[in-house]
Amino acid sequence: MNIITLIKQVPDTTDIKTDPKTGNLIREGIESIINPDDRHAIEVAVSLKEKYKGKSIVVSMGPPQAIDAISEAIGMGIDEGILLADRNFGGADTWATSFTLGKAIEKINAYDLILCGRQAIDGDTAQIGPQVAEFLGLPQLTYVMDIEEVDDRRIIVKRGLGNGYERVESPLPALITVIGELNKPRYPRVDLLINACKENARITLWNAADLKVSVQEIGLSGSLTRVIKTFSPKVKREGEMLKGDKGEAVGQLIERLAGNYLI
Amino acid sequence: MAIFIDYDLCTGCKRCEKICPYNGIEVKDGKAVVNERCTSCGVCIDNCPENAISSDIKEKEVPDFRDRKGIWVFAEQADGVMAKVTKELLGLGQSLAKDLNQELSAVLLGNNVGHLIEELQKYGAQRVYLAQHELLSVYQTNPYTKVISEIILHNKPSIFIIGATPIGRDLAPRISMRLNLGLTADCTELSIDQEDGLLLQTRPAFGGNLMATIKTAYSRPQMATVRPGVMESKKIGTSSNCEVIHVDSSLTKEDVVTRVLEFVGEKKKVVSLNDAKVIVAGGRGVGSEEGLKPLFELAEALGAEVAGTRIVIEEGWLPVERQVGQTGQTVRPELYVACGISGAIQHRAGMLGSRYVIAINKDERAPIFEAADWGIVGDLHEVVPTLTNAILNRKGK
Numbered sequence: 001m002n003i004i005t006l007i008k009q010v011p012d013t014t015d016i017k018t019d020p021k022t023g024n025l026i027r028e029g030i031e032s033i034i035n036p037d038d039r040h041a042i043e044v045a046v047s048l049k050e051k052y053k054g055k056s057i058v059v060s061m062g063p064p065q066a067i068d069a070i071s072e073a074i075g076m077g078i079d080e081g082i083l084l085a086d087r088n089f090g091g092a093d094t095w096a097t098s099f100t101l102g103k104a105i106e107k108i109n110a111y112d113l114i115l116c117g118r119q120a121i122d123g124d125t126a127q128i129g130p131q132v133a134e135f136l137g138l139p140q141l142t143y144v145m146d147i148e149e150v151d152d153r154r155i156i157v158k159r160g161l162g163n164g165y166e167r168v169e170s171p172l173p174a175l176i177t178v179i180g181e182l183n184k185p186r187y188p189r190v191d192l193l194i195n196a197c198k199e200n201a202r203i204t205l206w207n208a209a210d211l212k213v214s215v216q217e218i219g220l221s222g223s224l225t226r227v228i229k230t231f232s233p234k235v236k237r238e239g240e241m242l243k244g245d246k247g248e249a250v251g252q253l254i255e256r257l258a259g260n261y262l263i
Numbered sequence: 264m265a266i267f268i269d270y271d272l273c274t275g276c277k278r279c280e281k282i283c284p285y286n287g288i289e290v291k292d293g294k295a296v297v298n299e300r301c302t303s304c305g306v307c308i309d310n311c312p313e314n315a316i317s318s319d320i321k322e323k324e325v326p327d328f329r330d331r332k333g334i335w336v337f338a339e340q341a342d343g344v345m346a347k348v349t350k351e352l353l354g355l356g357q358s359l360a361k362d363l364n365q366e367l368s369a370v371l372l373g374n375n376v377g378h379l380i381e382e383l384q385k386y387g388a389q390r391v392y393l394a395q396h397e398l399l400s401v402y403q404t405n406p407y408t409k410v411i412s413e414i415i416l417h418n419k420p421s422i423f424i425i426g427a428t429p430i431g432r433d434l435a436p437r438i439s440m441r442l443n444l445g446l447t448a449d450c451t452e453l454s455i456d457q458e459d460g461l462l463l464q465t466r467p468a469f470g471g472n473l474m475a476t477i478k479t480a481y482s483r484p485q486m487a488t489v490r491p492g493v494m495e496s497k498k499i500g501t502s503s504n505c506e507v508i509h510v511d512s513s514l515t516k517e518d519v520v521t522r523v524l525e526f527v528g529e530k531k532k533v534v535s536l537n538d539a540k541v542i543v544a545g546g547r548g549v550g551s552e553e554g555l556k557p558l559f560e561l562a563e564a565l566g567a568e569v570a571g572t573r574i575v576i577e578e579g580w581l582p583v584e585r586q587v588g589q590t591g592q593t594v595r596p597e598l599y600v601a602c603g604i605s606g607a608i609q610h611r612a613g614m615l616g617s618r619y620v621i622a623i624n625k626d627e628r629a630p631i632f633e634a635a636d637w638g639i640v641g642d643l644h645e646v647v648p649t650l651t652n653a654i655l656n657r658k659g660k
Contacts, residue, residue, distance in 0.1 A: 011469070063299070087265070091304040091320075094448075098440060122469055125448035127436035130404070134440035139520040140404055142433045156524070161429045162538070164528035170521040220303055220320055224445030224482045227306050230284045230468075230475045237620060241627075241638045249639045250649045253621065254657060256637055261495055262541075262598050262619060263565070263654055 001054040001152060003045045004108060005078065005115045006101055006132065007038040009062050009069035010122045034069045037117025039076075039185040040178045044115055044147065046077035046186070052152075054112070055079050059104050061089055061097060070203055074196035075188025081196075082108070086207040091220030094123075098131030100218050103211040105136060112152060114175040118143060129177035141168055141176040265319060266303055268295045272315035279307035279316060284473065323481050330419060331483040334360045337411070337425040337434070338371040338383055338391075341402070345379055348426030350496035352489060353386040355453060357497055359422060359462070362455040366390055368420070372410055374400035384505035385498055392418070394510040398519055402430050405520050408437045410512045415442060420484045422462055424453065427488035435488050445479035447487040451595075462487065467595065467616060492540045492597055493618070536587065541567035541598045544587055544614070545575055548603015548624065548643055552580040557647040558602055564654045570594070572610050588613035602643040606631025623647065 011030045034042070045056045058073040060066050061084040070081035084104055092100065105114065114133075119126035126142070133140035145160035152172065159166045160179055195201060208218060215221055240256075242249040257263045266288070275293035287301030295307075295316070308316045336356045339346035353369065360367040369388040371379060373395060380391050394410045415423065415438070425431040427449045439446035452465035456478070462485040464477045479485040536542060543562040549555050555569065562569045571581040573588055587594050588610040595616030602623045604610060611634050614620070622635035623646050632638040639646055 087303070090302040093445065094436065095439060095443070095445060098436075123448075124468070125436075126432045127439070127446060127448055130433060130436035131440040134408070134437045140433070140437070141521065143429055159429075164526060166526045167524040168521050169524055216321075216323075220305055221323065224443070225447055225464075225477050225479050227284065227304060227475050228309060228463075228478050230282055230306065230473055232473065237634060237636045239632050239635055239638060241632065241640065246639070246641050246646050246649050249641070250646065250653050253637055253639065253650065254653050257598075258657075260619060263657065 001048060001052040001112045001150075002110050003048060003054065003056045003113045003115060004105055004111045005038070005041050005045045005056065005058045005073070006128065007042065007058050007060045007069055007073060007117070008035045008120045009033070009060065009066040010035045010120050012121075032065065032068065034072055035117050035120045035122075037119060037121075037178065037180065039117075040180055040182050041115040041117050042073050042076050042078060043183045043185040044178060047183070048113070048150065049077070049079075052150075055110075057082060057108060059084065059101060059108075061085075061092075061100055061104075067203060071193065071196035071201070072188050074201065074203070075190075075193035076186055077189070077192065080202040080204070082204045082206055084206050084211070086218075088208050088215050088219045088221075091223065092218065093223035093225045094125055094127040094131060095224050096218055096220075096222035098128050098135055099222060100211065100213065101128065102132050102135030103213055104206060105132070107206075107211060112172050113150075113155070114138070114173070116175065116177045118177045118179050126177070129175060133175040136175070139170045139174045141170055141174060144176045144178045145181040147176075147182070266297045266301055266305075266307065267317050267319075268297065269315045269317070270294055272313045274313055274315075276312065279311055282310045283307055284468070284475065325480050328421070328483045331421040333366050333368055333390075333418075333420040333422075334363070335368050335370055335392075335415075335420040335423045335484065336388070337423070337431065338369040338379065338388075339426050339428060339430055340371070340373055340376055340379060343373070343376055343378065345382055346426060346428065346430075347496075348428055348431075348489070348491040349383075350386045351491065351494040352424050352426060353383065353388060354496040355489065355494040356424065357387040357499070359453065359455060360387075360389075363421070363460060365421065368392060370394075370411060370414060372399045372407055380505065380507055384503070386496055387499050388505060389503070390506045390508065392508050392510055394512045396512045396514050398514045398516070399512065401523050401526075402434075403519055403521060403523065404433055404437055406512075406514050406518050407434055408441060409518055410510065410514065412438055412441050413512075414510055415484065423484035423486050425486070425488045427490045431488050435486060439486055442482075444482045444484065444486050447477045447479065450487045450489050451493050453487060453489065461485065536568055536570055536585065536592050536594045539568040539594065539596050541565045541600070542570050542587070542594055542596045542614075542617075543567045543600045543602065544570040544572065544604060545580075545602050545643075546572040546604030546610070547574045548605075549575065549580065550603075552578075554644065555580055557644060557651065561600065561602075561647050561651045561654075564651050564658070565598070565600075567596075567598075567600070572604055572607075601631050601635065602647055604631050605629045606634055623650075 116129040146158035149156040242252045336352040356367045368390040369383045447464040576586040599617035620635045622631040622638045627640045
């Protein structure tokens with residue numbers, strides 16, 4: 001069974017601090033990590049490979065330093081990595097990212113299963129998985145919390161939907177996006193990590209020309225959305241103090257809550 | 264592709280440095296310098312007051328979209344029951360429709376769901392596109408994508424909004440790739456740009472630490488998913504008309520690739536502060552594990568989750584998955600009730616994305632009051648039970 005796992009290197013957003021005075025982000029010294037949901041996808045790929053043999057490949061689009069994320073995935077037991085790195089990929093929205101990843105997967109060609117994390121912690125969009133599935137014309141199974149059965153022709157999963165779960169069967173090849181409940185990702189093995197950092201490590205770099213895509217289709221030029229501004233969420237508020245004894249103050253509060261449809 | 268600075272024009276005002284989402288531009292020795300973190304996203308170009316920033320990125324041509332009209336809402340339902348988010352989207356759609364002077368339509372798919380039309384109308388839909396088929400009775404990605412994409416192609420709407428629910432987040436990106444449409448996820452604010460009539464889509468990024476406003480100029484419909492619980496639903500008078508357009512969906516079994524074997528509902532889900540609409544949080548002021556009791560009672564009355572500051576977790580009064588703050592979770596509920604919390608910046612960082620904040624604290628100088636919409640100075644052990652009773656009384660009416 002040949003498995004492709006899509007991963008992203010992200011800033012550890014739980015580490016981000018804001019300037020108490022300006023409310024701006026302090027980005028210095030923030031660690032880059034493999035997106036947490038993607039680690040669960042890597043774990044699926046490695047454990048399926050142990051069971052069914054075949055080849056496991058991770059694909060990531062990002063700046064040159066994203067090679068660290070690929071090395072770590074190889075340290076966890078993935079066979080090969082492909083980094084899509086090109087200045088022209090920069091500024092891509094989800095459409096342009098999925099298009100680029102889709103082209104890379106077409107180039108790899110041989111696959112039975114494509115795995116992604118549900119969403120990345122820096123963008124939180126959860127769009128890449130379904131968009132890549134549509135690009136490749138594959139069925140998709142999102143929010144996968146358990147893989148019940150899988151063979152070379154079909155897969156049965158549980159999809160966690162918040163208010164319960166759904167058991168779904170799909171033919172292969174298919175794309176699945178996984179959530180944290182699915183498994184406990186293993187730690188990278190030191191010997192594999194060392195191998196991943198050697199010169200002959202099985203990591204390939206592909207640029208726009210390798211994918212035979214035109215500059216108009218990728219990166220910011222290919223994006224259909226544009227960020228027009230960014231700003232910090234409001235820190236200070238009106239801070240209206242409600243006066244009187246506790247009964248009066250609570251009475252005023254109830255009015256405010258009702259007035260804003262909060263109760 | 265690169266960003267260029269015109270050093271004759273750059274005044275070193277640092278606006279670009281502040282606005283860059285990636286920290287990719289810095290002011291050094293009074294001039295802006297692009298560094299290796301730059302992704303060429305172009306945000307700085309539009310925001311430079313001196314027009315000192317440019318790039319070799321060719322501006323995309325905007326096609327003529329004058330024939331695209333109408334605001335559409337995906338009417339999510341399950342087992343013939345309307346999802347709450349559908350009403351919220353219609354509430355939002357009403358104001359967008361008013362701003363653009365266009366019609367508001369709902370797109371309803373299912374099997375035997377005709378009875379929902381009246382409800383859609385009541386919440387503001389002026390037109391309903393109705394597709395009924397036995398293969399649409401349960402949501403599945405492929406048939407829903409196919410039918411909705413066909414309705415969009417035939418009717419050419421200008422805006423299409425979908426709830427950011429598990430269904431909406433499965434469906435919307437699929438449609439966006441099929442029809443090559445820009446899509447913005449999980450918006451918390453949508454409005455119309457008065458100048459060009461485009462949809463302004465605002466959403467949190469970087470774990471809620473940053474807000475971004477996005478436009479989709481190059482494709483129609485402008486598509487966005489909207490976070491549930493953020494928009495308000497608005498009922499309208501029943502006298503207005505609602506046109507129903509029956510869509511003939513030519514689905515066959517081949518269109519359904521996956522097979523839903525069963526759905527197993529769960530009554531109580533695991534604690535998820537991220538999804539909580541209301542959070543009642545305690546700080547040092549609760550004093551003990553016992554002291555959290557009034558908070559749990561208020562949470563029960565409000566349908567809220569209970570959370571705590573670092574000290575509450577360190578004292579063992581609450582488990583770690585309920586911690587809010589820099590070392591805990593970042594939350595953005597509709598309502599955050601801070602009880603006995605002084606409001607250290609580390610805590611405020613985790614809750615400043617909340618829509619409304621109530622602070623209850625004995626110390627009137629506590630910084631939490633600066634981060635609150637409404638404050639009550641008093642002992643939480645007295646104020647919180649009073650508030651709980653007042654809410655229960657109101658509900659009883």
